[in-house]
Amino acid sequence: MTQQTTVHGTVADGYEAVREEFAAVAAAERPDYEGQLCAYAHGRRVVDLWAGPDADGDSLYGVYSSTKGAAHLVVALLVQDGTLELDRKVTYYWPEFAAESKGALTLRELLAHRAGLVGTDTGFTLAELADDRVIAERLADQRPFWRPGTAFGYHALVIGALTGEVVRRATGRTVQGLYEERVRALHGLDFHLGLPAALEPRFRPAQPMLPTPRQRELLDALLSPPHTLQAVAFNRHGAEPTDLATLPNHRLIREKGPASVGGVASARGLAGLYAALISEIAGQAPLLKPDTVAEFGQFHSVGYDLVARGHKAYGLGFQATADTWHPFLGAGAIGHSGAGGCQAFADPRSSLAYGYTRRRWAFPGGAAPENDRLARAVHTAAVAPR
Known part of the structure; x- marks a missing residue:
């Protein structure tokens, strides 16, 4: 496999090294490697x-x-509009959330993965995972897995349903509907929370990872215990254990676009979202003011993640990308990786926005290892003197 036959697209002057790095990634992967890289400065x-x-x-x-x-x-x-207030209790918007001693939790703490509601005792079906309203209804009655506000752990499959229910109670609108109106359609982004049927021919089904024997052993040790907190968070413990790798291959997930895991995008869409978040695009002002970006990117939960079982850092709804993934980025960089290997972020200090997708899962899940070298190459080019 050669660069000439496998790497397509363009780079601006000064970003030639990024193309070389992407070609090296493609050449080092399996012959069926498929991926995209996009960035804005x-x-x-x-x-x-x-x-x-x-x-x-x-x-x-x-x-x-x-x-x-x-x-x-x-x-x-x-929050920027004043419609939501971070330090109000969740119950101000959603009274039923108070069940099982959850009434003191604030929206700020919920966004920072501090609620202790990583799943339910009995798990979700596929149909339930596709429906944020159903997830929220079931979690309102669920006893937390730790005392809310005292620790944090990744609410992998449910955080978007929980915060989305607050949005629905406050506005009468779904996150998906507001996103379509205020973000995606405004900027023409190829990043969908609910993929229209007309765009289905462009969707590329996810391919599961092909681990080495040692990697398979590590994955089995991680995923096999049926009653761990991690099993609950990734819905591995119920009657219909979730195969996360193939989750987007279900049309129901793509159609409904659950706000935790159901998005469908290209690298252009990922990078375009974060570019619109911090930069003027085609005459449109940045979606967020600098103070809002700073507050949502500020560390709110940092240290030992009870679900991930290791060091993580979260802002409000976003990962603190410089701490969690790419330490060469500026303080306050925000974004979110995806289990299949994708990565997306904005670095306000360098006015950089980044998006990467790949079709086949990379071990061990989360942002694929090559993101570090690709993001570093892009960042180096972006901050180089011109």
Whole structure:
């Protein structure tokens, strides 16, 4: 596999090294590698690359938890508007949430993965996971897995439903509907929370990872225990255990676009979202004011994640990307990775927005390892003297 036959697209002057790095990634992967890379600097698209025999820049992929970035951009807009207040109790908007001693939790704490509601005792069906309203209804009655506000853990499959229910109670609108109106349609983004049937031909089904024997052993040790907190968070313990790798391959998930994991996007869509968040695009002002970006990117939960079982850092609804993934980024960089290997973020200090997708899962899940070298190459080019 050679660069000439596998890497397509364009880079701006000064970003040639990014194309070389992307070509090296493609060459080092399996022969069926398929991926996209896109970046904006100061509101201008400077990288637009893709590789794979049947892919192009318009191909769409399930982006798993990168969906959370789109959903929580809506929450940030509503906070910026004054419609939501971060330090109000969740019960101010959603009274039923008070059941099982959850009444003191604030919206700020909920956004920071501090609620202790990572799942239910009996798990969800696929149909339930596709429906944020059903998830929220069931979690309102659920006893938390730790005392709310005292610790944090990744609410992997449910955080968008929980925050989305607050949005619905406050506005009468769903996160998906507000996102379509205030973000996606405004900027023409190829990042969908609810994929229209007309765009289905552009969707590329996810391919499961092909782990080495040692990697398989590690995955089995991680996923097999049926009653751990992690099993609950990733819905591995119920009557219909979730196969996260193939979740976006279900049309029901793509159609409904659950706000935790159901987004479908290209790298252009991922990068475009974060570019619109911090930069002027085509005459449109940035979606968020600098103070809002700073508050949502500020560390709110940092340290040992009870679900991920390791060090993590979260802002409000977003990952603190510099701490969790890419330490060379500026303080206050915000974004969200996705389990299949995708990554998306904004670095306000360098006015950089980044999006990466790949079709086949990379071990061990989350932002694929190559993101570090690709994001570093893009960041180096973005901050280089011109």
